[in-house]
Amino acid sequence: MSAEFDITETLDVKGASCPMPVVQTKSAIDDLAEGEVLEVLATDPGSMSDIDGWASGTAGVELVDQEEGDDVYKHYVRKTE
Amino acid sequence: MSTDTPDAPADDAPSRAELAARVDELEDALAEATSDDDGKKMSIIATKGTLDMAYPPLILASTAAAFGYDVTVFHTFWGLDILHEERSKNLKLSSVGNPNMPVPNAVAALPGMDRVTTKMMEKKIADNDTATIEELIETSLDMGVEFQACQMTIDLMDYDEDDFYDGVTTGVGAATALQDMADADIQLLV
Numbered sequence: 001m002s003a004e005f006d007i008t009e010t011l012d013v014k015g016a017s018c019p020m021p022v023v024q025t026k027s028a029i030d031d032l033a034e035g036e037v038l039e040v041l042a043t044d045p046g047s048m049s050d051i052d053g054w055a056s057g058t059a060g061v062e063l064v065d066q067e068e069g070d071d072v073y074k075h076y077v078r079k080t081e
Numbered sequence: 082m083s084t085d086t087p088d089a090p091a092d093d094a095p096s097r098a099e100l101a102a103r104v105d106e107l108e109d110a111l112a113e114a115t116s117d118d119d120g121k122k123m124s125i126i127a128t129k130g131t132l133d134m135a136y137p138p139l140i141l142a143s144t145a146a147a148f149g150y151d152v153t154v155f156h157t158f159w160g161l162d163i164l165h166e167e168r169s170k171n172l173k174l175s176s177v178g179n180p181n182m183p184v185p186n187a188v189a190a191l192p193g194m195d196r197v198t199t200k201m202m203e204k205k206i207a208d209n210d211t212a213t214i215e216e217l218i219e220t221s222l223d224m225g226v227e228f229q230a231c232q233m234t235i236d237l238m239d240y241d242e243d244d245f246y247d248g249v250t251t252g253v254g255a256a257t258a259l260q261d262m263a264d265a266d267i268q269l270l271v
Contacts, residue, residue, distance in 0.1 A: 015210045016210060016212075017211050019143050019144040019147075019212075019217075022144055023144065023147050025147070027223075054147060054148060
């Protein structure tokens, strides 16, 4: 998956484990406007599946990309409404 | 105007416009009934107050709130200690009766062993940056989770309404919990 998008905000949840990456992503996305993209930086390997699952089960958000780096998992979530 | 059938419709048969209106009405009702992101609810009953058993209801409650669920957690019996501001910071882990713990039951039953196993778990929680019970409660409250303290247990344990975190609902009983469960899409007993 690759997409063209501008990052509006970055949320650093490195070190935090379940359920905090998802919970803090939700709080951060609430502060964005429609169409804006949140970058989430996490070290929790479970965040790959959890943020994907959260985004598909939640109205008003869309997962635009995920990257698995060496130590950091990057997630890009767009607010759609 | 001619009709498709040789027999003219009876006088009391619904007109095409009436039928179309009825179809619209049913489509709206169906959309409302099948819409899955509108007003989702989760109801959890938390009955356990050991350190390990305090986590699942709080993790699920905060995560469901992140999904947009309307969440209530009804705390009864030892589960009430999770909402007790002082006791929640001091929840214990017992290795007795848990064969997965690294201590044999005969040793685990010795005086002071619960304190040792609890310290071990608290250290793991701190080292792993796992959220504390207090953090999970504050986060859940911020996200709109409703924590309910069973009134019967408050009286039974001789607790005071002021003993609980700010924002905890008191003065509720089984009927309130049952009503929440009846309305909920997900019901869990922990």
